[in-house]
Amino acid sequence: MTNPLSAPASITVIRGRGRVSALGLAAVPADNEASTFTQHTTGVPVAALPASAETAVAALRRSHPAYRQLDRTVLLALLAARQATTQAGWGNGGLVDWGVSETGNHQSTNPPIHQPTTSPLAVSIGSSRGATGRLEEFHAEFLAEGSVPAAASPLTTLGNVASWVAFDAGQDGGAALSHSSTCSSAFQALGNARAWLKAGMADRFLAGGTEAPLTDFTLAQMRAIGIYSPLAAANWPCRPGAGRPSTFVLGEGAAVFALEQLSAAQLATEPGPLLVLAGVGFGFEAIGSKTGLSPEGRHFQLAMHEALTQAGLAPTDIDAVVLHSPGTPAGDAAERAALRTVFGPELPLLLSNKWLIGHTLGASAALSLDFACHVLETQQWPTAPFATDLATAADKPIRRILVNAAGFGGNAASAVVELRG
Structure with missing residues (x-):
């Protein structure tokens, strides 16, 4: 059992969290009567965003001139980070302001209200591949024309993801860190954030992971490994723990957490319950x-x-x-x-x-x-x-x-x- 004497002097709490996936902006579906998977143009099943979440992504892309050139991976991270900061009360606008509710239902077409956060924070975001779609677009352009625009490099570096999350959150003065260790990348980001908080190197962190890999080339890579599911999209094609055949199915999404470190004294005055990392x-x-x-x-x-x-x-x-x-x-x-x-x-x-x-x-x-x-x-x-x-x-x-x-x-x-x- 847990030894109370070994309890840490301070704890890392999850003040807020946000997500976007094939379930829209919800953590779980309202029911599981119909498969959440669809068929990609390449013929394989994928877990793509539903229409309600696509509406939110489109509204976000239109909300700032610079956002119109961002990769989908970055936009998904922004979407999740805004939910997390809103839930944490860190002052970055509300979901209703930019078109969707927490359940993913369309509510308005108003652009987001960009408000700076209430105090400095740091950002740590993991992504296995980063700006997948934009990178492939720039490469195709290079093959066709022999040149690329000047923005190609900054828009496709891995650090591009964390820096835009920091910008959108109104960050001023904190670190913006990026991590890539394939499919454990988000925990690299969260582990780093927790270590910084415990060391007193930051007061607050936005940390999580994001990926938008549903491109023809990435899907071809997954199929080449020989693990992709042979099941139809309507037949729940991803089946963990079901045995053979392999039922790997690629999806897209992001989740971001608003983290703070609480001392023992602060914990004593905190109303519960608390989610603790x-x-x-x-x-x-x-x-x-x-x-x-x-x-x-x-x-x-x-x-x-x-x-x-x-x-x-x-x-x-x-x-x-x-x-x-x-x-x-x-x-x-x-x-x-x-x-x-x-x-x-x-x-x-x-x-x-x-x-x-x-x-x-x-x-x-x-x-x-x-x-x-x-x-x-x-x-x-x-x-x-x-x-x-x-x-x-x-x-x-x-x-x-x-x-x-x-x-x-x-x-x-x-x-x-x-x-x-």
Whole structure:
């Protein structure tokens, strides 16, 4: 059990969070009667934004002259960051001001009201690929004409994402940091933000992940690996934990969190409940195949142990795990083998949102963490409409959730989030 003497003198709290995905601006669907996946022009299923979220993206793009040239990846990050700052009360306008409600319903066509944040903050954003769409557009232009515009370079660097989030938030004086470690990129960003806050190097952080990879070239890359789902879009084509065949499906989205550090004295006066980012751990396994992993998931084991250690928790303190589990048989099996090594034969509840939103690469860890926060707040989650080992219900309150992520190159990351008060 948790040792109260090991509790940290201060904690990292999630003041606000925002997201956009195939579910629109919602964390979970109103129901799961109809598949959230659609067929891409290339013929494969994808988890693309619905019309309501597209309306929000279009309004955001029109709201500032400079935003009209931004990559979709950046716009998704801005969309999620604005929700997070609004929920945190950090003063960056409200969702109604720029056309959508929290449920994604269209409300108005007014442009956003850009308001500076109430005090300096830092920004840390992860993305596996960054400005995917714009990069491909600029490259096609170069092949056709032999030249590119001057804006091509700044608009396609990875740091372009964090710097625009900082600009839109009205940041003045804080750091704008970018991270790329394939599909664990968002946890790299959140782990870095938590470390800066604990060290007193920042007072507030916007941190998360974003990805807009639904381009012909990126989809071709995923199909070349041989992991893409053969199932139709209407048939829930992404199926974590369902076994063979591989059911990986690419999605797009972003999730951003507004983080603050509270001292023990501040915590004593805080009204509860509070969502606490209790630990973010990392693991790496040196493996020759950069698309592979060990059968026992050594990188998962290392990441989970580190996250638990940071949180001052034992494996028995964890009530549920939001899996990385992208629907690939080898990856799903390795993660479960790692879980059995860490937790023993009696595993916590196994949860996933990838069957709803696909695998969003560098945004996936952040969207999984947002899903975990939703489960903690509501004690509910949608039930997958196919045979799987994902949990359908809980027999006790869920207070602490571990979230896993992993990417190419042998890296993995885990985060622990808990509900206090």
